[in-house]
Amino acid sequence: MSQGFYPGNISSDLHVYNIEGPVHDQLTTLSRFLHLGLPLDDVIRLSTETTAKAMGMAGKLGTLKVGAEADVTLVRLAEGKFAYEDSLGMKAEGTQRLEHALTIRGGRVYKPWLH
Secondary structure, three states, rough: OOOOOOOOOOOOOOOOOOOOOOOOHHHHHHHHHHHHOOOOHHHHHHHHHHHHOOOOOEEOOOOOOOOOOOEEEEEEEEEEEEEEOOOOOOOOEEEEEEEEEEEEEEOEEOOOOOO
């Protein structure tokens, strides 16, 4: 990003070999992009709207427009010291991270997992 190369979308690429780390989940992936300097609005847009477009689902997913799927995840922006590690073992400490507050999917409310 320091050279002007930005992601077209953001996804976790989560699979059986990286769920225990370094990927963990989508919010960890998004938080890493915050740490890299991408503005919060861009991080959210690249994970929702632009990803829906890439999937051929623009206007149906990744938006809160009337007629779209009403699947919503509420997140909070936490401030503090947070450790991040990439797939090569490089470590960094960030000052922000996104945390799951609530999800609504198909009219059903899901609360965060307790670790």
